[in-house]
Each structure stands twice: as structure tokens, then as C-alpha cells.
Amino acid sequence: MASNEEFDFLSDEENFENDWKFDENDDISTYINSSTTPLSADTNKEVVNLGKAMTIVAENNSNERKVSRMDLNTTKAGMDGLDKDKINQIILEASKGSKFYENEKKREKQVQKRIEELQRKMASFTNEQKVKAKQAADKIVQELEQGRDLSRTIVHVDMDAYYAAVEMRDDPSLKSKPMAVGGSAMLCTSNYLARRYGVRAGMPGFIAKKLCPNLTIVRTNFDKYTKISHEIREVLAEYDRNFLPMSLDEAYLDITDYLRGNEGQNKRMGEVKEEESKDIEGKHDTGKIAGVKFESTDTQENVCAETKENDKTKTENAKDAKFIVRVKQETKLVEVKQETSKIEALPNHDFEVTKQVKVERAFDDDVTKYKQNEKDSEGTHRPNRTEAQETKGDIELEPIPLKAETAKHELDENSFNQQKGEGMITVGQSEAQGESDWDFGHGSSENDTSFLHEEPAVAEQEMFYNKVEEVVKEMRRKIEVKTQLTASAGIAPNMFLAKVCSDKNKPNGQFYLKPERDKIMDFVRELPLRKAFGIGRVSEQILTSVLKANTCSELYDRRHLMQLLFTPNACTNYLEISLGLGSTVVDVDRERKSMSTETTFKEINKPEEHLAKCHELCQELSESLKAHRLTARKIGIKLKTINFEVKTRVVTASFPVQQTEELFSHAKKLLVNEIRSSSPEPLRLRLMGVRAAELCEKGMVNESKQPTIISLMKKNGSVRERSISLNASQAAESSKACGPEQEVSLEHGSMSREDEVRHSEICSDLTVLDDHPSTSKEYTNDHVPSDQLGCHNFHGNAKTERSSNQAVSREEPTTFNCPVCGRDLTFRSGNALLQMNRHVDTCLSKQAVPGVLKYDSGQQTNKAKQSSKKRKRESSKNTNRTVKRKPMDRFVTKHTK
DNA sequence: ATACATACC
DNA sequence: GACTGGTATGTAT
Numbered sequence: 001m002a003s004n005e006e007f008d009f010l011s012d013e014e015n016f017e018n019d020w021k022f023d024e025n026d027d028i029s030t031y032i033n034s035s036t037t038p039l040s041a042d043t044n045k046e047v048v049n050l051g052k053a054m055t056i057v058a059e060n061n062s063n064e065r066k067v068s069r070m071d072l073n074t075t076k077a078g079m080d081g082l083d084k085d086k087i088n089q090i091i092l093e094a095s096k097g098s099k100f101y102e103n104e105k106k107r108e109k110q111v112q113k114r115i116e117e118l119q120r121k122m123a124s125f126t127n128e129q130k131v132k133a134k135q136a137a138d139k140i141v142q143e144l145e146q147g148r149d150l151s152r153t154i155v156h157v158d159m160d161a162y163y164a165a166v167e168m169r170d171d172p173s174l175k176s177k178p179m180a181v182g183g184s185a186m187l188c189t190s191n192y193l194a195r196r197y198g199v200r201a202g203m204p205g206f207i208a209k210k211l212c213p214n215l216t217i218v219r220t221n222f223d224k225y226t227k228i229s230h231e232i233r234e235v236l237a238e239y240d241r242n243f244l245p246m247s248l249d250e251a252y253l254d255i256t257d258y259l260r261g262n263e264g265q266n267k268r269m270g271e272v273k274e275e276e277s278k279d280i281e282g283k284h285d286t287g288k289i290a291g292v293k294f295e296s297t298d299t300q301e302n303v304c305a306e307t308k309e310n311d312k313t314k315t316e317n318a319k320d321a322k323f324i325v326r327v328k329q330e331t332k333l334v335e336v337k338q339e340t341s342k343i344e345a346l347p348n349h350d351f352e353v354t355k356q357v358k359v360e361r362a363f364d365d366d367v368t369k370y371k372q373n374e375k376d377s378e379g380t381h382r383p384n385r386t387e388a389q390e391t392k393g394d395i396e397l398e399p400i401p402l403k404a405e406t407a408k409h410e411l412d413e414n415s416f417n418q419q420k421g422e423g424m425i426t427v428g429q430s431e432a433q434g435e436s437d438w439d440f441g442h443g444s445s446e447n448d449t450s451f452l453h454e455e456p457a458v459a460e461q462e463m464f465y466n467k468v469e470e471v472v473k474e475m476r477r478k479i480e481v482k483t484q485l486t487a488s489a490g491i492a493p494n495m496f497l498a499k500v501c502s503d504k505n506k507p508n509g510q511f512y513l514k515p516e517r518d519k520i521m522d523f524v525r526e527l528p529l530r531k532a533f534g535i536g537r538v539s540e541q542i543l544t545s546v547l548k549a550n551t552c553s554e555l556y557d558r559r560h561l562m563q564l565l566f567t568p569n570a571c572t573n574y575l576e577i578s579l580g581l582g583s584t585v586v587d588v589d590r591e592r593k594s595m596s597t598e599t600t601f602k603e604i605n606k607p608e609e610h611l612a613k614c615h616e617l618c619q620e621l622s623e624s625l626k627a628h629r630l631t632a633r634k635i636g637i638k639l640k641t642i643n644f645e646v647k648t649r650v651v652t653a654s655f656p657v658q659q660t661e662e663l664f665s666h667a668k669k670l671l672v673n674e675i676r677s678s679s680p681e682p683l684r685l686r687l688m689g690v691r692a693a694e695l696c697e698k699g700m701v702n703e704s705k706q707p708t709i710i711s712l713m714k715k716n717g718s719v720r721e722r723s724i725s726l727n728a729s730q731a732a733e734s735s736k737a738c739g740p741e742q743e744v745s746l747e748h749g750s751m752s753r754e755d756e757v758r759h760s761e762i763c764s765d766l767t768v769l770d771d772h773p774s775t776s777k778e779y780t781n782d783h784v785p786s787d788q789l790g791c792h793n794f795h796g797n798a799k800t801e802r803s804s805n806q807a808v809s810r811e812e813p814t815t816f817n818c819p820v821c822g823r824d825l826t827f828r829s830g831n832a833l834l835q836m837n838r839h840v841d842t843c844l845s846k847q848a849v850p851g852v853l854k855y856d857s858g859q860q861t862n863k864a865k866q867s868s869k870k871r872k873r874e875s876s877k878n879t880n881r882t883v884k885r886k887p888m889d890r891f892v893t894k895h896t897k
Numbered sequence: 898a899t900a901c902a903t904a905c906c
Numbered sequence: 907g908a909c910t911g912g913t914a915t916g917t918a919t
Contacts, residue, residue, distance in 0.1 A: 098908050107902090186910045201906090204909040247906050534915095536904050569916070590914095598911060636899095644909085648900060689911085 067101075069108045069537055087198040087211065094207045103644035111538055118546045118565055125564055134560035141559070141575055149493070150515035152584045155253040155472055156490040156498035157236065157479075160507035162249035163225055164191040165485050167218045179216045180208055185600070188220055225249075228483050235478045239471070244586045252495055254586040255471060259464070465514060472510055496582025497523070500531050524552045524580035532577040543574075552578040595630065596638070597621050598689025603642050605682040607675050614671050617690040618663040625692055631656035632692030635666040639674060640687035647674065648691075656696055663690065 095101040125133075159165065163181040168174045168191060178194035180187040184205035197212035208215055229248040236243045240253035468491060476487045486508035490501025493515040504511035513523050528551060530540045547562065549555040555562070556578035562571045576582065597620045604610055614637070625632065635657065636650035649670040657663055667690050675683045 095909075100909050104909095110902090183910085188910095202910085206908075250906075534904065538903060567917075592913085593915095594913065596912060600910065642908095646901075650899065652898085686908095687910090691912095 067105050067108045069104060069111065069541070090198075090210055091207055094210050099643050111541060115542055115545050118542065122546060122561060122565060125561070129564060130560045133563035137559035137563045137571070137575065140572055141579065144572070144575055144579060144581055148517070148579075148581060149584045150517070152254055152256045152493055153259055153468055153515070154492055154495055154498045154584065154586060155239075155255055155475075156492075156495065156502040157251050157253065157475070158488050158490075158502045158506070159232070159249035159479075160486045160488055161189055161191060162485070163189045163220065164194075166225055166228060167221075169484050170224075174216065174218070177216050178212050178214055179218060180205075181218050181220055183219065184217065187217070222248075228485070231482050232479050232485075232487070235475060235482060238478075239475055240586070242586065242588055244588050252498065252586045255468075259467060259471065465512070469510070469512055472512075476508075476510065493520070494580075494582035494584045495586065496533050496577070497580060499533065500527065503531075520580040524578070527552045529555060529577070533582070534573060535577070552580070592628070592630075592695060594691055594693040595621065595624055595628070595632070595695065596636075596689055596691035597624070598638055598687060600640075600687045601685075603684055603686060604688070605684045607672070607683075610671055610675060610683065610685065610688070611668060613688050614667050614690065615660070615664050617688060618667055619660045621690050621692055622658060622660040622663055625658045625695075626698075629698040630692070630695045631658040631698050632663075633657075633694035633696070634692065635663055635670075636691040636693065637667050637670045637674075638687070638689035638691060639671075639683070639685055642684045642686045644686070649674065650691075650693070652694070656694075658698065663692070 092101075164179060167179065167181055174191070176193075178191065178197060178199065180190035180194050180199050180203075182188040182205065187199065187201060187203050187205060187208055189201045190199045190203075190208075194208075194212055194215055197208075197215070199208040199212050199215055205217055208217070225248050229245075232249075233243070233245060233251070236251055236253055239255050239258045243251050243253040245251045472489050472491055476489055479485065479487045488502050488506040488508060489510040490498040490504065490513070491510065492498040492501050492513040497513050497520065501511040501513050513519060529535050529543055529549065530537075532552075535543070543549045543555065546565065547555065547558040549558050555574055559571075559575060559578075562574055566574070597617050599613075599617070601613070604613060632653070633656045634650050634652050636648055639647045639649075641647075651666050651670060653662075653666055657666070
């Protein structure tokens with residue numbers, strides 16, 4: 001069991017890691033290699049005893065083998081002794097020749113191409129360019145360094161093998177078996193026994209079975225995980241009521257305030273809840289607007305919830321000139337202190353206050369907290385602060401103080417200039433030198449120790465550190481007592497580091513990276529880049545193969561090259577990573593930007609089935625939109641062919657939509673367009689998705705946006721004309737299509753007069769588009785040869801051979817097979833194509849999908865019924881549809897910026 | 898602005 | 907014999 005422990009410690013939890021193949025946590029004692037030599041092309045012999053796999057190795061040595069995106073990631077310590085290659089071979093065997101694998105190869109080639117381009121580009125740099133680039137990079141580094149904030153204590157809590165742990169807790173017999181949780185298509189997580197076979201989260205079941213034939217697969221029970229997750233969150237909330245859940249088993253907390261005096265906070269919880277629920281408007285004392293944080297220690301959770309509820313308010317108010325405070329340069333935490341009716345830009349600060357903010361309530365705590373901050377960083381951390389700025393009455397914007405490090409910076413440049421003099425600036429150069437200038441600030445006490453407290457404070461600081469550890473231990477213990485499940489935690493001054501730390505002593509452990517720059521730099525020095533948030537397998541590959549950088553320090557050493565190769569955004573991000581910088585703002589109230597549904601299915605290649613599926617998805621999406629009271633101005637579809645090629649298409653609607661039929665009307669056209677484009681081949685899909693973006697709150701649409709739309713439409717002669725040109729049956733048709741959902745769509749019961757007007761305008765508009773696809777720019781297939789538009793329109797069913805436009809426009813009768821109604825139709829006039837398209841479009845709009853099934857065989861109908869039943873089952877099983885999405889509501893990719 | 902790619906859980 | 911789903915964001919065109 002010793003080996004068990006040894007490897008368990010590495011285990012990453014149920015991330016839905018797409019790249020499980022490369023994960024360093026393939027801690028498979030079963031496949032431990034007696035030799036620690038990493039298997040490479042010339043060590044293939046080691047695989048001989050795997051029999052079948054060996055064949056593949058041999059075979060793949062020629063060219064198959066070079067799918068490096070399928071290679072294992074060997075960057076992490078503790079990997080010695082694992083034969084990841086054996087696992088890889090089995091996986092390779094299982095997927096070899098599959099469409100998935102072929103697609104992976106294709107993508108690999110694309111990445112390879114990108115890499116080659118970058119390499120070429122890099123070879124062309126002159127020394128002069130590099131010198132300049134380095135200066136630019138150093139300037140950014142200086143700015144970043146100045147913004148370094150070590151004042152927060154961020155905790156990342158991560159449950160150990162969460163789903164698997166839950167299942168084992170509830171069925172102890174599973175503890176002794178290799179087990180995974182998930183479906184046959186995809187596993188969510190696995191227990192430690194299974195991991196020893198290489199069975200991991202994100203792995204399809206059939207491959208897992210090959211790796212571990214005895215594997216028990218337990219079906220997911222999200223209800224249970226969700227319920228337990230709530231219990232866990234109750235504990236977390238005691239430490240930070242504004243904590244940020246990332247998923248059911250993972251969350252970030254900012255326990256800074258808790259550490260400063262938890263009694264106060266707990267006491268406040270009750271009071272605030274009552275008060276706050278009454279009036280939302282007046283209590284925006286906390287929130288983050290345009291990069292400025294209005295912070296008040298005591299109402300975080302509630303205000304956060306409100307802000308969420310009021311996302312719209314924020315946006316809207318921006319329009320009304322209510323709160324706009326722009327922080328120049330980059331996002332920094334700015335504290336707004338105390339009640340006031342205005343914000344002023346203070347001289348010599350990086351702020352531009354363009355609008356005024358009104359905060360109606362005063363919180364003494366703000367002041368208290370502020371003073372605490374002040375004390376913490378006295379003389380160093382906030383050097384710009386003056387007494388005058390503390391004056392009550394006006395909100396003060398306090399930038400995170402800049403740490404003066406110019407001298408250091410120049411030193412750095414000098415060392416570079418020396419290199420330049422030798423004309424030796426190349427990739428790998430600094431490696432050759434053996435001396436990295438990465439931790440340029442390291443050891444320079446003038447910078448670093450000044451951050452910390454003076455001598456007398458040392459003991460106090462130790463106490464503080466102990467307290468931090470104890471608090472987090474207590475938190476984990478509470479979780480365990482409550483749920484019988486263990487959690488691991490990482491504690492650090494920012495989210496990036498906290499996340500890495502939580503992995504360090506997993507399972508059931510914690511790691512505290514103390515808020516000292518030296519310690520951070522040491523910690524980060526050998527950190528594999530892949531660990532950094534935002535660096536996935538592709539970026540890693542680029543960084544290793546182009547920049548020859550595997551760790552943060554190596555990345556830092558190549559900063560001049562980065563500067564020349566990558567976009568400013570990417571560079572800044574990479575620099576932050578290499579300096580161990582990350583977001584210090586556990587930011588909960590982010591607006592949702594999109595909402596989508598997608599499903600994978602057995603091949604669908606018939607247009608009517610495509611449309612039926614699309615309609616289903618629109619319905620689902622519509623429900624979600626309604627549940628969140630959102631409407632969308634952008635509607636998109638996502639298609640994945642049976643070859644795993646993904647296509648996305650979007651349209652911008654003329655007005656925000658929410659109803660199934662509205663969504664469908666847009667999605668349908670996008671879809672039909674793709675069906676046409678793929679002709680004469682049928683569109684063979686394995687996945688379809690519908691997405692809504694540019695969301696706005698429903699209420700707003702009716703009140704503010706709607707009149708605009710109507711007036712716009714009224715002004716627009718062509719729209720008007722076409723609307724009018726609808727014949728009676730079409731009009732009836734369209735209002736029928738839109739009709740069924742009217743009531744649901746309106747929050748306050750029956751339609752208002754305005755709504756009715758709008759509604760019929762909508763329907764008309766949509767129908768017009770339906771009926772005249774060639775007059776609507778969005779849906780016209782200008783780029784497609786017109787023979788495709790016509791006969792190819794629907795998988796080459798035209799019975800008359802033609803090869804050009806001219807042929808089509810002749811008087812020859814042309815016969816089409818309509819893919820929707822299935823009838824053969826013959827057109828004689830010159831515009832047979834147009835007629836056919838019209839027919840199909842009309843056919844489609846008539847069907848509005850419930851009707852689609854009428855045209856299908858009984859078999860098809862049953863299938864559709866089954867699938868709808870299945871969906872219902874699933875949604876009743878997962879009563880947590882909204883709950884399931886909730887963590888995602890708060891999903892934050894924030895990484896400073 | 899749209900499409901595609903990458904990333905995260 | 908056949909590799910998820912939801913969301914965000916960056917990059918290229």
C-alpha cells in the first residue's frame with residue numbers, strides 16, 4: 001500500500017480533463033515502469049511485453065506515432081517510475097483509426113504548422129529587435145510587479161475525488177474495487193484504485209475498460225453531489241460569504257476578512273440578510289463595476305446575490321451615466337471607502353472618473369478595514385497615501401500602490417545589454433549561461449523585506465501564519481465531519497497560486513504559500529507552465545517547442561522573444577504567470593454572456609431530423625432563457641460532423657428573442673444553410689448545439705428596446721412592404737408558429753397592446769425571411785455555386801443533371817426531391833432553383849417541427865418519442881438543471897487581465 | 898463581426 | 907465497435 005500512497009498524493013481530482021491522456025496523474029502502479037527512463041522512440045522495446053501494443057508502436061514509428069498532442073505530460077515531479085507510454089499505447093490501440101483519432105491528428109498538424117510559423121518568425125528576429133523587445137517586456141514586468149498584491153489570503157478548496165468519494169461513502173463495497181463515475185461515453189472521475197490503471201476523468205468508458213477490465217462504472221447521481229455540495233458550501237460560507245464556487249467540488253475563498261476578525265462577520269450575517277432583501281437599489285455598497293471594487297466587509301454575500309439579480313441594472317445604469325469609473329492601464333483592486341455621493345479622481349492616480357457613483361449607506365467597517373490595510377502595509381505598500389485622502393465625505397480611489405523598483409529594473413537591463421554586446425541572444429541562450437535573471441528581485445532586501453513587517457512584527461506574523469493554517473484546517477475538518485468526505489486546500493495570496501497549492505498535498509492535505517515574494521518566486525521557479533491557468537496542451541506545446549520554456553523561470557528568461565512572437569495580451573499573461581501573479585479578487589458577480597445546449601447523438605443526416613433536433617434544442621434553450629429571464633440578440637448553432645469537425649454559425653437578430661419558435665426560426669436558417677452547403681453530400685452530424693448570446697434581461701426588452709425595434713421596422717420601408725405582402729395564410733401560419741408560447745413569454749400575464757404589436761411584427765418579420773430566403777442577405781448562399789443552391793440544395797436529389805447556372809435557367813423541367821416533405825417536385829419556369837428553395841422553406845416553416853414527425857415513418861416517430869422521453873427522465877433525474885448550471889453562472893476565467 | 902481554437906471544470 | 911457539455915475568451919480573417 002505504500003505505493004498506493006505514493007501515487008495517491010499526486011492525484012488530480014475529477015476535473016473533466018480533456019487531456020487526460022497527457023495528465024501527469026496517470027498514477028498507475030499497475031503500469032509502473034521498472035526503468036525510470038522515459039519511453040521515447042528508441043526505447044520501444046519496453047513495450048514488447050504488452051504484445052498488441054507493441055505492434056502499434058512499430059507501426060506508429062513511421063508516422064502515426066507523432067501525434068504529440070496525445071503524448072503524456074512528463075513535466076510534473078513524482079512521475080518517475082510511471083510508464084505512461086504503456087498506457088498511451090493501449091489508448092492508442094483503442095482509438096487508432098477512429099474518426100476521433102484522425103481528427104486529433106489533423107488538429108495536431110495544424111498546431112505543428114503554427115509552431116513552424118512561429119519558429120520561422122523567431123529565426124528572423126534581429127538583435128536590435130530583441131533588445132527593444134526586452135525593454136518593452138521589462139517595462140511590463142515592472143508594472144506588473146508594482147501591482148503585486150500580497151495582502152489577500154485566498155484559499156482554493158478542492159474535494160478529493162469528489163464523485164467517486166461520494167459513491168464509495170454510500171456504498172463501501174466500492175472502496176475495494178477500481179471504480180469510476182460517469183456514463184459509458186465519458187467518465188467524470190475515478191477512485192484511486194482505478195487511477196492506478198490509468199482510468200481518469202474525461203476518459204471514455206470503453207477505453208477505461210481496456211485499461212482496467214474489472215472497472216466498475218457507477219452512474220452519476222448529480223442530485224446527490226449537488227446536495228452534498230450545498231452542505232460543503234455552507235461550511236465555506238462561514239469563512240467567506242462571497243466565496244466563488246467553480247464547480248460542485250471546488251471553490252475559491254478570500255478569507256482575508258475572516259482572519260481579521262470573524263466574530264464581526266458572523267454577527268453581521270443575520271442582520272444584513274433581512275435588511276438587504278428589502279431594498280436592493282440603495283445598497284450597492286459592494287460590487288465591482290468597471291474594474292473598481294466597492295467593498296464593504298459586511299454585506300458581501302447579499303450584495304453579491306443582488307448584483308446578480310441586478311446584472312441588468314448595472315449595464316443599464318451605465319447607460320444612464322450612473323457608475324462608470326474607468327481604471328486606466330489595467331484592472332486593479334480599488335477600494336471605495338465610506339459613504340458618499342461622489343467619487344473623485346485623485347491627483348496623480350491612474351483613474352479617470354467619468355461618472356459619479358452614489359452609495360447610500362455608510363459602513364463603519366469600511367473605514368476600519370481600510371485602516372487595517374493601511375496598517376498592514378504602512379510605509380511600503382501604500383506609499384502614496386496621504387492624510388488628506390482620508391478625509392471623510394468623498395469616496396477615495398486608492399490604487400494598489402506601486403512598488404518602486406526602478407533600480408532593480410535597470411540592473412536587469414544592464415545584464416541584458418551585456419548579452420547583447422556578445423551578440424548571443426538566442427533561444428536557449430540563458431540556459432547556456434546557466435544564470436537566469438528570472439528572479440531579478442530575489443534577494444534584494446530593499447524590495448522584498450520591505451513588504452513584510454519590521455522586526456517586532458515577525459512574531460506577530462508567525463502567529464498570523466499559524467492562524468491561517470489553523471483556520472483552513474478547521475474548515476476542512478468541518479467539511480469532513482459534515483459530509484464524511486475529505487477536501488484539500490491551497491492557500492496563497494492569489495487565485496492562481498492557491499489553485500496550484502491545493503494540488504500539492506492532495507488528497508486530504510493543504511499547502512500554504514506565504515505571502516512573501518521570495519517564497520512565491522521559489523515556489524514558481526520550477527513550476528511547469530502547464531500548471532498555470534490558461535496554459536493548456538497547445539500553449540504548452542508552443543512554449544516548449546518554440547521558446548524552449550518548460551517552467552516559469554524559463555518563460556521569464558524568454559520574455560523578449562515572447563514580446564515579439566505573441567500578442568500583448570498573451571505576453572502579459574505569460575509574464576504574470578512567470579512572476580507568480582494572479583487575480584486577488586475572488587469575483588463572484590460576473591454577468592453571464594451566453595447560454596447554450598448541445599447534445600451528441602448517433603449520426604443524424606436527414607434534414608428533417610436535423611431540424612427536429614434543432615427544435616428540441618431551441619426548446620431547451622428557450623426554457624433556460626426563460627428561467628433566467630433572459631433574451632438573446634445572437635443566436636448560434638454548433639455542428640459537429642461525424643468526423644469531429646466543428647462548425648459554428650451565428651446570426652444577430654434584429655431584436656432580442658427568447659421563445660422556442662423565435663430561436664428556432666433563426667437557428668433553422670443557419671442549419672438549412674449548412675445543409676445546403678454540404679450538398680450534394682448529406683450533412684452527417686454527431687452533435688448539434690444552439691447558443692444564445694448578447695443576452696439582456698427580459699424586462700428591459702419590453703420597455704426600452706422594443707419601441708426602438710418597432711419604430712425601426714416601421715421606418716424601414718422594405719421590411720414594411722414585405723410584411724404587408726404576406727398573404728393571409730402565411731400570416732396565419734406565422735402567428736400560429738409564434739402563438740403557443742405567448743403566455744409563457746410574458747411575465748406579467750396577458751399581452752399588452754405594445755406587445756401585441758411587437759409580436760405580430762416579429763412573426764411577420766420571421767415569416768418574410770422564411771419565405772424569401774434569397775432576399776435576406778444572411779441566408780443567401782452567395783458564395784455557393786448556384787447549382788448547389790438548387791439541386792444540391794438538398795443532397796443532390798435533383799433528377800435532372802445540370803452543371804451550371806445556365807442549364808438551370810433554361811426552360812428544361814427540373815425535378816427535385818424535397819427533403820422535408822419527401823415529394824418529387826417538378827418546376828418548369830426558369831427559376832426552378834428559387835422555386836425549390838421556396839418550397840423547401842415553406843415546407844420547413846409549415847412543419848415547425850412538431851409537424852415534422854408526421855412526414856416520418858412510424859419508426860422515426862417512435863425514435864423521436866423515445867428521445868423526448870429520455871430527455872424528460874434525465875431532467876427529472878437532474879432536477880438540478882438550474883442548479884447544475886449555477887456554478888457556471890459564476891464561472892470566472894479571471895486572471896488579472 | 899464572425900468563425901474557429903483553446904481553455905477550464 | 908467510435909471520445910461530454912457549458913461557458914468564456916483569444917486569434918485569425
